[in-house]
Amino acid sequence: MKGIIGFFSDLQPYILMGFVIIIIILIITLLVVLKSINRLETRYRKLTRGINNENLEKIIMSYLDNIDKVKEDTEKIKNQQQEINNNLKQCIQKVSILRYKAFEDIGSDLSFSIVLLDNSNDGVVLTGIYGRSDSTVYAKPIDKGISRYDLSEEEEEVLYNAIKKQ
Template identity: 55%
Template sequence: MQNIISLIGSLQPYIIIGLAVLVLILLIMNMVIFTSLSRLEKRYRKIMRGSNNKNLEELIVGYLDNIDDVKEQSKDMKELYNSLNLKIKDCIQKISIIRYRAFEDVGSDLSFSVALLDGKNDGVIITGIYGRDESTTYAKPIDSGMSRYELSQEEKQVLEECVNKKI
């Protein structure tokens, strides 16, 4: 026993230095742990903001419920979009107009032809012929880009322009 005490006494400065190094290492580790804990606490508070002391499970369930609601709304919006897309195909989407002089004795380009077509090239050509003594307006139906009625040169031109327009 006496030998152990004398051995410890002779190694005492080394033991004190070793313990001081060990305390210093533990102090540094403690500071690193507190820093990590502080960052973790900030992240936790950021996640839990506005939770009014709810636990994490309640918060996640609430977020998942919100996600389900948004999915349902998205599904409804897609259905509405598809419905509107089908309706829009039947609306006038292409318009072309040409003005011209129908008669030599009339001064200006007062006659016109207007083509109004939907996405399937169905629609109408409206033509107004202006003369010195009278004016006439008439319409010709268009089915798939073609007319059952004879078209004038101007009407053919306006129909071709309208059919070739990109939607």
């Protein structure tokens, strides 16, 4: 027994150094674990902000319900946007105007032709002819960029200018 005690008393400084190294390693491990727990707690608080004493399952279900509602709202908005785009194609998108002298004896460019077309080149040509004694305004329908009625040079020019607009 004295041999064993003597053997350990000779190794006592080394054993003490070993324990000190193990304690230092344990302290470092403890600090790393505490830091990790702190980060985890911060994430948990961020996840559960605004919710009092509810379990995690309720919180996650609440978030999933919110996501489903946002998906529904997004789908509604998408459908409304598509409907607006379809309606917009039928609105006037191409306009062209030309002023000119219908008669040589009239001083100014008081006559005009206006073309109003939608995306499909459907619309109308409005023409106003100004004369000394009277003034006339008439309209000619346009279907797919073509009129059923004969067009004057000015009306053809203004129709061509409107069609080539994008």
